[in-house]
Amino acid sequence: MRSVNALISEINQAEKILVCGHIMPDGDCISSVLSLYMGLRSLRKRVIPAVDWKISMEYYNFPHTGEIVRYSRNFELPDLMIVVDSSSPDRIGGFQELLKAGVRTAVIDHHKTNTYFGNVNWVSPGYSSTAQMVFRLLQIMDVSFDQELALLNYIGIATDTGFFRYTNVDSSVFEDAACLVKYGADPAFVARVILENRKLEEFYLERDALENLEVRCSGKFAYSYLEKENFEKYGLSEEEFSGFVSELRSIASVEVAMFASESKKGEAHVSLRSKRYFDVSEVAKAFGGGGHERAAGFTLTYDGVLPEALEEVTRFIIERLEEK
Ligand code: 5GP
Ligand code: MN
Ligand code: MN
Incomplete structure (x- = not known):
């Protein structure tokens, strides 16, 4: 007050x-x-x-x-x-x-x-x-x-x-x-x-994102990503594709969901969501971002390609998820 x-x-x-x-x-x-x-x-x-x-x-x-x-x-x-x-x-x-x-x-x-x-x-x-x-x-x-x-x-x-x-x-x-x-x-x-205002192209991007889908930790962790060329192919920007991380969280077995979108080469926005107990704001903070326990995010910068850069993040999450 x-x-x-x-x-x-x-x-x-x-x-x-x-x-x-x-x-x-x-x-x-x-x-x-x-x-x-x-x-x-x-x-x-x-x-x-x-x-x-x-x-x-x-x-x-x-x-x-x-x-x-x-x-x-x-x-x-x-x-x-x-x-x-x-x-x-x-x-x-x-x-x-x-x-x-x-x-x-x-x-x-x-x-x-x-x-x-x-x-x-x-x-x-x-x-x-x-x-x-x-x-x-x-x-x-x-x-x-x-x-x-x-x-x-x-x-x-x-x-x-x-x-x-x-x-x-x-x-x-x-x-x-x-x-x-x-x-x-x-x-x-x-x-x-x-x-209820989505563009058809978002569904095509969703198809690409599904191709990159990985599931780890006996189904508790699901993640995916899209690179710059995916967005360019359909003329969409990464801001126009924000809901996919919640789709990943909606999988029954999933506790933690992660989705990364590359805004330019060497830089991606990473969105994190959890369902019941995992504090994703701790992960985001460790990588220079922030947020809430159930929704957080950060910007990842890297030299090589996005899927390789994400390995450090996935390792970090898997280690903590396996402790629980
Ligand atoms: P989203 O994944 O929807 O971009 O963000 C989820 C939550 O994390 C939001 O509450 C947002 O404010 C926070 N967040 C996302 N990205 C960043 C970031 O780069 N830095 C900080 N401090 N918070 C972020
Ligand atoms: Mn906000
Ligand atoms: Mn808010």
Whole structure:
């Protein structure tokens, strides 16, 4: 509660506020940025929504997504930067320059691997999503929710809980989501935009990913990968293919799932998921990334080819999985 009060006092003192999400933005990131943007704007703050990365096309079905700006040099410094859903400074891309320039920074996040890099930090891993924290904050600040704000805020709660399926779902998630639905958020619309909007090419990529599928540890560990040329073949970027790691986790025997996508030669994003007991955030942390116990990730850099570079990671996971 103390850190929420410190955050509110920072907001009250600021006039121009930058709300910044993380690179490779997901639904929680975009939802937190946009709902905080619209919420603070209704309190007559000058607010700029920011994410230093390309935003996946389906999110443009939601209002105000087109107003999100990327970093550019000569960025006019705000009084306050609020960083959402980001566990460490490297997650905000070019906006790290504002940290270096000494801009006052507040962090709102639910990752347990958060490094507390703000002047004030409201970090609470008990929340399902950063969007749920934004909801609580806007409620405390007496922001009135119209249909649009409710929709924007709902998106992150839905996506970060896998549409109310994951272990981060508790009664508070349903209570807050129910409030947002009462205020006018349309759950079926959000589900349709996010889940039923896939390109045919994604299925072809899935076929390639299935060809690379490996299963280890008596079925407890499943992993796969795609290289740059796979994506090029179908004209898709690696951001347009994000759900496959959850598909791997859905195999009955699987406890840990891993999926790596090569963004350029020598660099891949690795996504990790677990089902019941294995803490994948420890693996991600060991390789320079972060996340949650059941969902984490990191960037892998290497000299040779991706499948060989992955061997170190798979060995690391197998050793720990066999201990359990
Ligand atoms: P995803 O696999 O969907 O990219 O990410 C799963 C979770 O891990 C998310 O909560 C995300 O914030 C976190 N994560 C993914 N990649 C990285 C990374 O490179 N660094 C850190 N710190 N966290 C990451
Ligand atoms: Mn996120
Ligand atoms: Mn999140």
